[in-house]
Amino acid sequence: MHEVFAQSILSPKNGMNIYRGCSHGCIYCDSRSKCYGMTHEFEDIEVKINAPELLERALRKKKTGCMIATGAMCDPYLHIEEKLRLTRQCLEIIERYGFGLSILTKSARILRDLDLLKKINEKSKCVVQMTLTTYSEDLCRIVEPNVSTTRERFEVLKTMRDNGIPTVVWLCPILPFINDTIENLTGILNDCIQAEVKGIVCFGMGLTLREGDREYYYDALDRHFPGLKQKYIAAYGNAYELPSPNSAILMKYFRAACSANGILYHPHDVFGYLSEFPDDVFEQTSLF
Secondary structure (H helix, E strand, O other), X not given: OEEEOOOOOEOOOOEEOOEEXXXXXXXXXXXXXXXXXXXXXXXXXXXXXXHHHHHHHHHHHOOOOOEXXXXXXXXXXXXXXXXXOHHHXXXXXXXXXXXXXXXXXXXXXXXXXXXXXXXXHHHOOEEEXXXXXXXXXXXXXXXXXXXXXXXXXXXXXXXXXXXXXXXXXXXXXXXXXXXXXXXXXXHHHHHHXXXXXXXXXXXXXXXXXXXXXXXXXXXXXXHHOOOHHHHHHHHHOOOOXXXXXXXXXXXXXXXXXXXXXXOEOOHHHHHHHHHOOOHHHOOHHHHO
16 A cells, blocks of 8 residues: 555546555456556555545535546445545545435445445435446355455345435456356346346446456466466457357346346446436535
């Protein structure tokens, strides 16, 4: 871990990343890709130590309400968040200023801040997003070794349901020749239905690999699935998109299950819901 003083915290589309790098160890993580220009080791977490001050300064200037999104590039509930509590400080600021929150994580640590999530949702809008890729707990511990298991994340989704906080699941990536099965998909979808999720983000059944990410993923295949790397190379070469051979049947099943249970699944619809802010609850005068 190392600390930096950032110059800004919000992107033009109101995205926020307090940390850079990750300790979760997911074997497929796209954020490892060299195209993102990271200048330090991925596990050496960069901490934007002045994130709360920068966020408050940015929100104070905004004249209209919006959703503040976090978790796209780096999980806001890494192990170090237990000590640093920067995510919690930022949630306190979002709640105080009356903005909405769209937060994505793989960690049950988010339950620590349930009180703030409820307050934000009562005042404006809060959507909790969880990534689910692997129904099997044993497989989950291999492909996502240092993070809350699928069962633990499912419990988070149910807790949010019970507290009136809407949820969205990211169903990606689905790893060819590993978890691209009807059994895996059925288990995850049944959990989503039981948890009454609002939407599921799925761009297709497969994964993407870029330079940096690809090498790390293939090393993991050699360790945990001997011989599978050669099968990937034969099937995909150095392609960016690696669709599952079972993609068509899995996507048909996915769409049918979502339609039957009133779950948003078109990416345009899900992202539209995530970004939509209830304007009538935001009053500039409430900031002072």
